[in-house]
Amino acid sequence: MVFKRRNKQSWLQWLAGLVWPKGGWGRAIRYVNHRLFRLPDPPHRIARGIFAGVFVTFTPFFGLHFFLAVLLSWIMRGNIIAALLATFVGNPPTFVVIAAVSLETGHWLLGRPPPAEVDEGMFELFWHAIRDFFWNIYALLTGTEPEWGSLPVFYHEVFLPYMVGGLIPGAICALAAYYFSLPFIQAYQNRRQGRIKSKLAELKEKAAAKKAAKKTD
Numbered sequence: 001m002v003f004k005r006r007n008k009q010s011w012l013q014w015l016a017g018l019v020w021p022k023g024g025w026g027r028a029i030r031y032v033n034h035r036l037f038r039l040p041d042p043p044h045r046i047a048r049g050i051f052a053g054v055f056v057t058f059t060p061f062f063g064l065h066f067f068l069a070v071l072l073s074w075i076m077r078g079n080i081i082a083a084l085l086a087t088f089v090g091n092p093p094t095f096v097v098i099a100a101v102s103l104e105t106g107h108w109l110l111g112r113p114p115p116a117e118v119d120e121g122m123f124e125l126f127w128h129a130i131r132d133f134f135w136n137i138y139a140l141l142t143g144t145e146p147e148w149g150s151l152p153v154f155y156h157e158v159f160l161p162y163m164v165g166g167l168i169p170g171a172i173c174a175l176a177a178y179y180f181s182l183p184f185i186q187a188y189q190n191r192r193q194g195r196i197k198s199k200l201a202e203l204k205e206k207a208a209a210k211k212a213a214k215k216t217d
Contacts, residue, residue, distance in 0.1 A: 041079045048078025053086025053177040058098055058170025060162040065090060086177065098169075099162065106165025114184040129154035 003148035039046050052072035056141050065087045090098065107113060132150045139146040 039079055039080075039081055043182055043189060046075065046079045046082045046185050047182040048076045049073045049080060049176045050078075050086040050181050051174045052076055053083040053091050053168045054076055054177045055174035056188025057087055057090030057094075058102055058166035059161050060102075060166065089177075098166070101169050102162045102166035103158070104165065105168055106161030106163070109164050109168075112163060129158075145209070173193075 049069075053069045056068040056072060059065070059068065061068060066084060069083040069087050070080050072078075073080050094101070129150050132147045136146040136151075138147075
């Protein structure tokens with residue numbers, strides 16, 4: 001199983017692992033690469049899945065990246081497990097860079113300079129938008145007054161520029177991941193198939209030798 005763990009983690013351990021995985025990020029990256037290369041699918045399907053997973057990490061739909069990666073990979077006829085593993089590109093250290101690049105690109109494409117308050121308080125705007133979103137769900141259920149102050153600001157100053165600006169760097173990084181990973185996956189699978197064939201040939205030779213020895217006896 002790809003995602004099954006022998007020892008179950010607590011929620012605190014899981015959250016800590018998002019920031020700093022056990023063994024460090026280098027070990028985590030090697031683990032993901034190992035899983036990707038060993039997937040039982042043609043290289044081009046695995047590479048398509050990687051493309052899908054990397055691309056969706058540049059979208060502002062936080063919490064939905066897994067679902068979007070599965071959907072996009074299915075549309076592209078890519079490997080869904082590869083798409084899920086490739087969303088690992090979006091993690092707490094890289095999200096800072098991804099968000100900054102996407103916002104800057106988005107404001108530039110929309111023809112407006114990024115406001116200073118967005119650069120300095122983007123996470124605060126995220127928090128206020130999330131708070132208002134859940135408050136409005138509560139208001140809908142209880143009949144209290146909804147709050148709409150933060151959501152329009154968040155949409156126009158963060159979400160829309162992020163969505164527009166993430167398309168170009170997301171496509172560039174996804175294409176780079178596709179074309180970079182494809183030859184490595186092909187080479188890995190060819191070496192693995194070669195080892196399997198040589199092992200089978202060795203077993204056949206041993207079986208033939210045993211058969212010949214029995215005949216001489």
